[in-house]
Amino acid sequence: MFRASLTDLDAVIAVSRRGSFRAAAIDLGVSSTAFSHTIARLEAELGVRLFNRTTRSVSLTDAGRTFIEEVGPALQSIAEAIVAVSAQRQTPSGVLRINAAVTAAREFLSPLVLEFLRRFPDMEVDLVTEGRLVDIVAEGFDLGVRVANLVPTDMIAVSLGRPQIYAVVGSPGYFARHSIPRTPADLLAHRCVRVRLPNGALYRWQFEKQGESVQLDVRGPITLDEGTLSRQAAIEGLGLIYIHEYAVLEDIGAGRLVRVLEDWTPKLPGLAIYYPGRRNLSAGMRAFISLAKELAAKE
Secondary structure, three states: OOOOOOOHHHHOOOOOOOOOOOHHHHHOOHHHHOOOOOOHHHHHOOOOOOOOOOOOOOEEEEHHHHHHHHHHHHHHHHHHHHHHHHHHOOOEEEEEEEEEEEHHHHHHHHHHHHHHHHHOOOOEEEEEEOOOOOOOEEEEOOOOOOOHHHHOOOOEEOOOOOOOEEEEEEEEHHHOOOOOOHHHHHHHHHHEEEEEOOOOOEOEEEEOOOOEEEEEEEOOOOOOOOOHHHHHHHOOOEEEEEEEHHHHHHHHHHHOOOEEEEEHEEEEEEEEEEEEEOOOOHHHHHHHHHHHHHHOOOO
16 A cells, blocks of 8 residues: 655655755755655656656646645645644744845844844744745745735734835945936936846835925836845946945945935835744744844834
C-alpha cells in the first residue's frame, strides 16, 4: 500500500509554489539531489508524473494539478493543527517567515526584527525581500510587511506607527547646472528618476501644502523598479529623486544630497505588518505582533 510522508507532500507543494526544484529544495533545507530523488520516488509510487520538466522550467501536469488541489487544503489543515498545538508553548520558538518590500525591511529591521530576536532567543526569522506584492499564504509566509494602503483587504493589518515622510533631493552638482524648484510644478522642467511600483504602475510624486494636494507624473532619463536604487543615481547627478526621508538623511547631512520642496512633502501612510485572520497564531507570531504594537505605541 502506498504511503506518502508529509515531507513528500511538502516537497510537491513547494515545487508548485516556487516553480523550481532548486528554489523548493532551498526552502525546505535539503540538497537539490535529495529533493529530486524525493519527487522521483513519489512519482514512481503514484505511477504518474506530477511535473513537466525542461532545462529551463518546471510546470504541473494535469495529474499534478489534481494532486495539488486535493492535497493542498489537507496539508494546510494539518499545518494549522500543528500551529494551534505549538501555540500553547510558554516560550516562543521556531521560524517566523516574513515577506517585505526592500525599503520596508530596511526601515523595520533594527527597531522590530532585531529587538524581537533579542527578546526571544529561541526564535529565528527568515526575512525575504522583493518588490512584487505576493500572496503570503500561497507562498508560505507567516507575515507580510508593506505600506498600509497596499495591504490586501482580506488580511489583518497592524500599523507599525511611523508615517512615511518623503524627500525630494538632488546632488550639489545637479543644482550647479539646474535651478532649484520652488513648487511641485517646477519639477516638470527637471530630470527626475522615476520608480515603477510592484503592480507595474509608475509612482506619482505626491505633494501637499496648506490643503493643496498635487500628484505629478514626472519625466526623466531612467525608470527603476526598486526605490533605493535611485539614491545612487541622485548622488551621481543624474537627476532628482523622491525617496523615503530616512534613506537619505545621512547623505543630506554629509552634503552629498540637497533637499528641496521640504514644505511640500506630506506625511503618507506608514508601514503595517499583516497576516490572514483565519490562521491560528503561533506563540512566535503572537509575540512578534505584540512587540510591533508595543513599539508603535512609543512612536
